[in-house]
Structures are given as structure tokens and as C-alpha cells.
Amino acid sequence: MAMARSVKLRPDATPEGFVRGYVDEPHVNLPLNALGKIDVGGGIGQGMVSVTRFTGLKNPVTGSSEITDGEIADDLTKYLYVSEQTPSSVGLGVLVNQEFQCIGAGGFIIQPLPDATDECIDKLEANLRQVNSVSHMVERGLDAKGIIAELLQGFDIHYMTTTELAFKCQCSKERISEVLLSLGHKDLQSLVNDGHAEVCCHFCNENYQFDGQELQAIFDEAMKRTEV
Ligand SMILES: [Zn+2]
Numbered sequence: 001m002a003m004a005r006s007v008k009l010r011p012d013a014t015p016e017g018f019v020r021g022y023v024d025e026p027h028v029n030l031p032l033n034a035l036g037k038i039d040v041g042g043g044i045g046q047g048m049v050s051v052t053r054f055t056g057l058k059n060p061v062t063g064s065s066e067i068t069d070g071e072i073a074d075d076l077t078k079y080l081y082v083s084e085q086t087p088s089s090v091g092l093g094v095l096v097n098q099e100f101q102c103i104g105a106g107g108f109i110i111q112p113l114p115d116a117t118d119e120c121i122d123k124l125e126a127n128l129r130q131v132n133s134v135s136h137m138v139e140r141g142l143d144a145k146g147i148i149a150e151l152l153q154g155f156d157i158h159y160m161t162t163t164e165l166a167f168k169c170q171c172s173k174e175r176i177s178e179v180l181l182s183l184g185h186k187d188l189q190s191l192v193n194d195g196h197a198e199v200c201c202h203f204c205n206e207n208y209q210f211d212g213q214e215l216q217a218i219f220d221e222a223m224k225r226t227e228v
Pocket residue numbers: 169170171201202203204205206
């Protein structure tokens with residue numbers, strides 16, 4: 001029986017340009033697709049693209065659209081159009097070596113401003129039809145500015161601002177302690193009884209160890225908080 005499978009990707013990003021993410025099921029192993037490439041669409045499967053923005057308002061804002069083919073860039077383009085009514089072009093590419101290790105990755109999102117002319121958009125679309133895949137650009141050693149120059153040939157390019165991007169996790173022992181604090185008394189008590197706890201961050205695989213003394217302190221703090 002063929003089963004539709006679905007792998008969840010959980011990325012998050014901050015305004016400072018820090019990104020982190022993890023895959024629910026990192027060991028999916030599918031044959032290469034008809035083009036001889038890694039079958040991302042097959043691995044992602046079906047489901048929804050959901051984007052939650054924490055904008056400082058009381059409630060975060062979440063938008064969603066259905067996954068069409070699991071090819072991440074196409075589905076993000078669709079999400080931006082359907083959920084945010086923003087016409088966009090999204091391109092992504094990852095290069096892997098024979099051992100399936102990532103040796104390079106890149107991507108872009110292009111969104112015309114509301115006053116962009118039809119002529120400008122036509123020219124942009126013509127450029128996008130001509131350019132190589134992002135993987136090829138990465139392979140050729142192009143950096144972000146190189147990719148932009150390739151995509152926007154024939155345009156005047158002005159950089160208003162640039163931000164360095166980095167994979168960085170915001171986890172810390174303090175944050176993990178806060179998570180432990182939110183456990184129920186019963187669970188906390190059993191951790192204290194165990195005398196040791198190990199918490200692994202999904203995003204970066206950092207391992208945090210808590211000894212009996214630390215667990216007792218967390219337990220006491222949790223008690224104090226519920227008394228207030
Ligand atoms: Zn982490």
C-alpha cells in the first residue's frame with residue numbers, strides 16, 4: 001500500500017537575521033526523482049505551510065496555505081501569494097556531495113513594490129526564466145550580492161541595507177530551565193527523584209544537563225511561583 005508521508009520542517013528566524021530549524025524526521029530515505037535529484041517534494045509530502053509572525057502585538061499572526069508539491073520554494077511562493085497577497089518569486093537551492101553532505105545552500109525572495117511598472121515586472125520575469133538554478137549559482141561560488149546581480153541584470157541596484165544571516169540557536173540553560181519550570185509538579189518531582197535530567201535542543205542538538213541540586217532549585221522555584 002502506498003502511504004502519503006509527510007515530514008515537518010520547523011524553521012524560525014529573528015529580525016536580526018538568525019535562523020534555526022529542524023526536521024521532524026531527518027532520516028527519510030527516498031530514491032532520487034526523475035531528474036536525478038533529491039526528492040524534496042516526495043519527502044515533504046502533503047500538508048500545510050504555516051507562518052507565524054511575532055510582531056510584538058498581543059497575539060501572533062498565523063497565515064497558511066496548502067502544500068502543492070512539497071518543493072519548498074514553490075510552496076513559499078504560493079503561500080506569499082495566497083496568504084499574504086504578495087506576488088513573489090522564491091528560489092532555493094542546496095548542493096550535496098556524493099555522501100549527501102550539504103556543501104552549499106542559497107536562496108532568494110524577490111517582491112516588486114506596489115508601484116512597480118508592468119514593464120519592470122516583465123523584464124524581471126524574463127530574467128528569472130533565463131537564470132540558472134540557485135544550486136548552480138552557489139556552485140559557481142556566487143555570494144548573495146552575486147546572486148542578486150545575476151537575477152537583476154539590466155536593473156540599477158541600490159542596497160538600502162544589508163544583514164548578515166547566520167544559523168544560530170537562542171537556546172540556553174536559562175531558557176531550558178524555564179521550560180522545565182512549566183512542567184507539572186508531578187513531572188518535576190519525578191525529575192528531582194531521578195536526580196538527573198538531560199534536555200536536548202531540537203534545533204541545534206545542544207545537550208543540557210541538570211543535576212539533582214539544579215532540579216531541586218527548579219522544583220522550589222515552581223512551587224514558589226504557584227503560591228503567588
Ligand atoms: Zn538550541
